[in-house]
Each structure stands twice: as structure tokens, then as C-alpha cells.
Amino acid sequence: MAPIDPHSFTDSTHPLTTHVSLSLYLSFPTSTIHASALLTLSSPFSGTLSLDSRSLSLSSILDPQTLHPLPHSLSPTPDPIRGTEISVVLSGQSQILLIYSTSPAASALQWLSPPQTFSKTHPYVYTQCQAIHARSIFPCQDTPARRIRYDVVMNIPASLSAVMSARHVRRRLPLPEEATHLDSSLCWCAEDRVVEEFVMEQPIPPYLFAFAVGELGFREVGPRTRVYAESADVEVLDAAEVEFAGTEEMIRQGEKLFGEYDWERFDLLVLPPSFPYGGMENPRMVFLTPTVIKGDASGGQVVAHELAHSWTGNLITNVNNEHFWLNEGFTTYAERRIVEVVQGADIATLNMGIGWRGLKDEMERFKDNLECTKLKNNQQGVDPDDVYSQVPYEKGFQFVLRIERQVGRTAFDEFLKKYIATFKFKSIDTDTFLDFLKANIPGIEKEINLELWTEGVGIPEDAYEPVSTIYTKIISLAEEFKQGKMPSEDEVAEWKGQEWELYLENLPKSCEPSQVIALDKRYRLAESKDYEVKVSFLQVAISSKCREYHGEVEKTLKTVGRMKYLRPLFNALAQSGGTEEKQLAKQVFAEARETYHPIAQGVVESILSKYI
Numbered sequence: 379m380a381p382i383d384p385h386s387f388t389d390s391t392h393p394l395t396t397h398v399s400l401s402l403y404l405s406f407p408t409s410t411i412h413a414s415a416l417l418t419l420s421s422p423f424s425g426t427l428s429l430d431s432r433s434l435s436l437s438s439i440l441d442p443q444t445l446h447p448l449p450h451s452l453s454p455t456p457d458p459i460r461g462t463e464i465s466v467v468l469s470g471q472s473q474i475l476l477i478y479s480t481s482p483a484a485s486a487l488q489w490l491s492p493p494q495t496f497s498k499t500h501p502y503v504y505t506q507c508q509a510i511h512a513r514s515i516f517p518c519q520d521t522p523a524r525r526i527r528y529d530v531v532m533n534i535p536a537s538l539s540a541v542m543s544a545r546h547v548r549r550r551l552p553l554p555e556e557a558t559h560l561d562s563s564l565c566w567c568a569e570d571r572v573v574e575e576f577v578m579e580q581p582i583p584p585y586l587f588a589f590a591v592g593e594l595g596f597r598e599v600g601p602r603t604r605v606y607a608e609s610a611d612v613e614v615l616d617a618a619e620v621e622f623a624g625t626e627e628m629i630r631q632g633e634k635l636f637g638e639y640d641w642e643r644f645d646l647l648v649l650p651p652s653f654p655y656g657g658m659e660n661p662r663m664v665f666l667t668p669t670v671i672k673g674d675a676s677g678g679q680v681v682a683h684e685l686a687h688s689w690t691g692n693l694i695t696n697v698n699n700e701h702f703w704l705n706e707g708f709t710t711y712a713e714r715r716i717v718e719v720v721q722g723a724d725i726a727t728l729n730m731g732i733g734w735r736g737l738k739d740e741m742e743r744f745k746d747n748l749e750c751t752k753l754k755n756n757q758q759g760v761d762p763d764d765v766y767s768q769v770p771y772e773k774g775f776q777f778v779l780r781i782e783r784q785v786g787r788t789a790f791d792e793f794l795k796k797y798i799a800t801f802k803f804k805s806i807d808t809d810t811f812l813d814f815l816k817a818n819i820p821g822i823e824k825e826i827n828l829e830l831w832t833e834g835v836g837i838p839e840d841a842y843e844p845v846s847t848i849y850t851k852i853i854s855l856a857e858e859f860k861q862g863k864m865p866s867e868d869e870v871a872e873w874k875g876q877e878w879e880l881y882l883e884n885l886p887k888s889c890e891p892s893q894v895i896a897l898d899k900r901y902r903l904a905e906s907k908d909y910e911v912k913v914s915f916l917q918v919a920i921s922s923k924c925r926e927y928h929g930e931v932e933k934t935l936k937t938v939g940r941m942k943y944l945r946p947l948f949n950a951l952a953q954s955g956g957t958e959e960k961q962l963a964k965q966v967f968a969e970a971r972e973t974y975h976p977i978a979q980g981v982v983e984s985i986l987s988k989y990i
Contacts, residue, residue, distance in 0.1 A: 383521035383698040384758045385510045387428040387463040393419040393472075395519050396581075398528040401556060404591060406501040406535065409482035409489040414475060415516045416442055422472040430513040430520035432461030433481035439466055442475040459761045460510070464517055476517050485976045486511035488652060494973065495592065495650065497610035500537055502592035504649055504665070506658060506977060509699050509762040512584035523697045523805050525581035531556060534591050536572045541606055541647055543588040543660035544578035580640070580661070581803055583695050588660035590647055599646075600626035607648040607668075614668055618648050621670070621677045624720060628682055631719045636689040636712060637795055640802075644685065652939035654978040656680050659687030659709075667940045669909040674874055676908075679717055679729065686712035689798050695805040699762040703753040704811060707774015711782075714775070723846070728876045730775075730844040731852075735883045737772035741836060744769070748835040753777065754808040763977055764984055766941075776841045777831045781815070783842065784825050793818055808832050852877060856884035864897055875908035882914035888921045895924060904930045913943045920950040920959060928962055935966045939974045941981055948982050952989035960990050 382390040399416040419427075431452075439448045449467040456462045466474055480487065490502040505515065513520040532540050533552055552573050576589075595609030597619040603626060605618040625644065633639050643662045651668055657680045658665040664684040670677035690708035710733065718726035744750040750765050753773055757765070782790040797814060812832065816823055830838055855865045870877070882903070898904050903915035904927055912934060919927040935947055951963035967982055974982065 382523050384760070385460060385699060385762060386519065386521040386523075387430050387460060388519040388521050388524065389428050390523075392425075392427050393421045393423050394524045395526055396420050398516065398518065398526050400516055400528065400530045401533075402530060403533045404503065404535075406489065406503070409487075409503075411480040411484075411487075411515070413479065413516065414477050415518075417474045417476070417518070419472045419474075422470045423468050424470050425468060427466045427468055427474070428519075429464040429466065429517045430461060430510075431464050431478075431517045432456070432511070432514040433484055434462070434514070434517060435479045435481065436464065436517075437477040437479070439464075440475040440477070441471055442473045443471075445475075448474065459759070461513055478517065480515060483976065484511075484514040485980075486514045488975045490592075490650060490652070494652075495610075496608045496614075497593055499610070500535075500593040502590070502608070502650065504590035504592075504653070505588050506654060506665075506975060507587050508585040508658065509702075509766075510585070511977070512587050515587070518584050520584050521698060522583035522585060522695045525583055525695075525803065525805065527578055527581055528587065529577040530575070530589070532574045532576070532589070532591075533571055534574060536570050537593065538591050539594045540574040540576075540589060540591045541594065541645070541663055542574075542576040542578075543582075543586055543663045544576040545642070545662065547575035547577055549574050578661075582661060582692065583805065586660050586692065588658065588663060588665065590649065590665070594647075599623055600629075602626070602629070602643050604645045605648065606645065608650070614648055614671065617671045617673065618646070621672070621675055622646060622681055624675065624678055625681060625685075628678065628685055628716055628720055631716050632685055632688070632712070635715055635719075635791065635794075636686075637798055639688060640693065641688055644688070646681065651937060652973055652975055652978075654939055654941045654944075654975040654981075656940060656942060657684040659684040659691055661688065661692050667938070669938055669940055669943075672875055672908050676875055679713070679721070679725075682716045682720070683709060683713040686710075686716060693798060693803060694801045697805045697807045698757075700755055700757050701807045702762075703770035703774035703777070704806065704808065706770040707753070707776075707778055710771045710775040711778040724848055725876065727844045727846040727849055728880060731849045731880050732876065732883065733768070733772040733775065734843055735880065736768045737776070737837065739883075740767045740769050740772070743767065751835045752833055754832045761980075763980060766981075773837065773841075776837070779842055780826060780831065780838075780840060781819075781822070784822065785819055789819075848877070849880070852880050853884055856881050859885055859889070859893070859897075862890075862893060864893075864900065867900075870901070875906075875911050878903065878906075878908070879910045879914050882911065882918060885918055887918075888923075889918060891922050891924045894919055894922045895926070898927075909934075909938065909940070909943055913947060917946050917950050920947070920954055923954070923956065925958060928958075932962065932966050936970045936973070939978050941978050944974070944978055944982055945985070948985045949989075952985055964990060 380390040395417050397418040401414045403412040439450045451465050453463040486505050486507045492499055495502045550573050593609050594606050596604040596606045597615050599605050599622050607614045641661045645663050648666050648668050653667045656667055670680040686709045690712055691705040696702050696704040714726045749755050906912045916931050951959045
């Protein structure tokens, strides 16, 4: 066997899957999907083919031409990270038909009962497949080294609608023959169900497979952008329409910087608060947390990041998670270039400053696991969700910026466009990028220590801490807080969320409780509707043993499921050293666990098991 990905059973000597046809029957009462998957290989194959799966109930594997069963086996014990290997014996076939059902505990799916939705009337389900969770929805070669096209026939309750990271073909009534390979007890043709058809004509890595089903409404915000959310949540729809009104301008600026936008649509779905990330760059249908809607258009910066992935990540993809920085470092750079044009250099510099602070915090987090501070790192036997961090984003950004600083922006822009055009719709590793860099910028390895940047630990000495008048002023005010001085109302009069976030993240980890209370009394930070500000303040409050804020901490942890907030707050409680804080962490998780996405559940469980 020649593995190509430490997180997949895929063998590099086997033909790759090029197309997947899925028939999905969504059963909300049982939180399962009854399904068939027709996999098409790049060439006929004889031998044993390996597929990834996790918690799937496999009924049969058939030759789709004859409908005869194909010999197969499952690994007797699931791997704790990779799941269950499906081994299928082929004798010259180029297609495989698998009949199966998902598990209610599928790691990529969150099923919300009606009481968990805004309307309290209809259920909701959505996916999150990054990094290695697509295998819990359909058997596949679940590695970004393999790119697939797909089509989907999705049977859902007629009261609901579906969106996907794919082109919507039509909505129609079910046909009797569509249940041929599925459980005959399913009411495929019941009058209260409909079929939604989708097709994805461009090859994507499996982690970009995405859908959501619920009672959805939308607003038009541009010629190629709609914003979707629960239709009953009119307030969110209206707020999202305003927050993301500048999306088309961002797309146009992205095209100027990086080349043509290749995905036709750039729609946005605002998910329920349990969504574990700020955003997910699913092509054609970006998923967003409602916490990015801040009322001042600053949430558009998350949209800028997901948009930038349309070139760096979705077009050019890391070959596996050991090279994740190729996705996120380039995308963070591209995001800040878009923000610089659309919102100004000061805002872009503030973003850089917040990222710099976050990078330094990650170095502290991984001081006992320095492998995680490398851009190119060894993840054999490591769950990518456990080591998810800002390192590939911010250290990756610093590396890309270091190259730009060396050659100049004009030359770097030309290089970047050529890089994207050369590797479009391909998956690459760090060495491939470095070879391309050295071939197109001769002598760059003499000016920049490329090996140190990609394989060295920590932050290289030639990294760049951002410099601007506003950045320097905020850092100075944070230093003054250590001497007991709060910023005056005049000094913060023009501050928005990002300024406060940068300020709070540069305060000492532990302050005098009286100082923290006084700061909040004056500026009401614990009550901020901007969760970046709220969570940054609550971290300081927890570390400073300001227990009067425990109620706000509990409320926050029970309101949102975004890991950017769960991880620091649960970490602060668990590492505080206080019995009361640790007890609060355990209590809140026990009460809120079922409202979190399975990925977030695993992250919090890991934190509590480590420190409590």
C-alpha cells in the first residue's frame, strides 16, 4: 500500500474517483440519511480498492451494470481517526454502487429538532465536512488529493428546501423508480415529500461537499449573490442583507487581484448559532455563523476570507492536511488584500495585528508540541480537528507576506496570478509550491530561508509585526492598562469591534479584578453584541478571577457553538486553577453539549479531559 494522506485509507496506486452520483433520502425523525452512491473511477480496475467511511451502515456493494454483489470487507476495528476502511474487490469495473445509511452520530451532520430552530416548527440539518468528515455522509476517497464532480438527488419533506455547494437543477415530485436500491419501506413517493436536484460540474476535494435543509428564505444582495437563512428569522435575513451588501465589490476586486471567478455563483448561508466555524468556503454556497453579522459591515471580512478561498483553497488545494497552510496562509493574505482595497489599509493592518497576537498565543499553546508550530508538519496519528489552530493561517500569511516584501508587490502579484493559473483545479504539496517559487523567482532561496519558514518551529525572526499609527496607539494603550490606566472615552470614540479586540487581546492574561470591572463598567464590553469583543473580554475576566462574569460566560457558551469562542472560554475556565471555574466548565458542557456540532463536541471534550 502507498498511502498519500495520513488521514485516509486511499492508496496512491489505485485509480481515483472522478464522479459521485448520490441519491439521498433524509429521515428527520431518525436523524439518518438512507442513500446510494455511484462512484466512477478514472479507469477500470482489478484488485482491492480502499474507501474511507465513518459510522456508515453498509447494506450492499454492487456492480451497477449487472447489479451483482461485489466482494468486500470492512476493517474489523474502526481507526479512531480515519474510521472504517471499506475494501472492495473489483475485476475490471470502473463503477461501484454502494447502498448504505448514515448514523445519527455522523460527524459531518448536525440535525436540529424544531425546538432548536428559530421557527420552532420545522427541523434543520447541515453539513461540515472539513477536514475528514465527508466519509460520514458517503463512502469515498476522503482526501483533498482526490477531486470529484458530483450530482445529487435529495428527497426531503415538502415543507423544507435545500441548498448545496453545487448548481441547483430543479425541484420536483419524487419518481417511484428512484427508490429501487434504497429501503423499500421508505415513503419515497409520499405526497408530502419533494426532490431537489443538484449538480457540481467542477472537480472539488470531498471536504467541500456541503448541503443544508430547512425552512429557508433569501435576500438578493448582488448579481451573483443571495443571502439565505431561516425564513422565519426575518431579523437575521434583513441584517445579513445590510452586512453583506458589499459582496459584489469584493468579488470584482478579487478578480482584479487573482483572476477570473470560476464558480459562477457566490451565495451565502447564515446557519444556526451551533455552526462550529466563522465561515466555510464551500464553492457556490459559503456557510457562515450568525456571529459575523455585527451591524457595521465588519462581518464582511469573514466573507472576504471565504471569497479568497475561491482561488486559494478551492482552485488550488493542499494535497493533505500536513500542508494546510497552502490553503489558509494564501487565503489569509488574499483576504487582507481584498479588505485593503474595499475597506482601507488601516482596517487591513488591524486584521494583521489581531492575527499577529493570535499567532503568538498559538506559540504558547503549542510550546510542548512544537511540531504544530511548523507550516509543513507531521500529522501521522493526529486528528486534524485536535491541532486546528491559527498557525497555518497566520504563520502561512507571514510567509507569503515575506515573499511579497522581498520581491515587491507588483512582481508578487504577477507571480500569484501565474501560480493560480498553473495549479488551477489541482492539489499540491509544499515542495511543489517551493519548486514553482524558485523556478519563477530565481535566487529567492538565497534571500529567504525557505526551509526555516516551512519546516522550522516558532516564528522566524524575519516575520513582520504590523506597523501603523492606529495599531501602535492601541498597543500603547494596552501597555498603559498594566499600570492601571484605562483608555479615555475620547481615545476610543472611533473604535469599532476590531480596535477593541486588538486592545483586549494585548492586555495581560491576568489583571487586577478591580481594573477589569472598572473597564467593563465604563465600556460595557461583556454586553457587546460583537462576539470577538465579548469573548476577548470574558477571557480576561476569567483569568483575573472576576467571578461576577460567570453568568455571562455561561450564557455565551450556551448561545453559540463557534469553536473560535468555545475553545478559548473552555480553556480559560479549565486552566484557571479554580475549582469554581472548572465546575462551571463541566456543568455548562453537560447542559449545552447536544446543541454543539459533533466537531465542536470533540474539541471541548479534549480540553476538559486534558485539564479537568
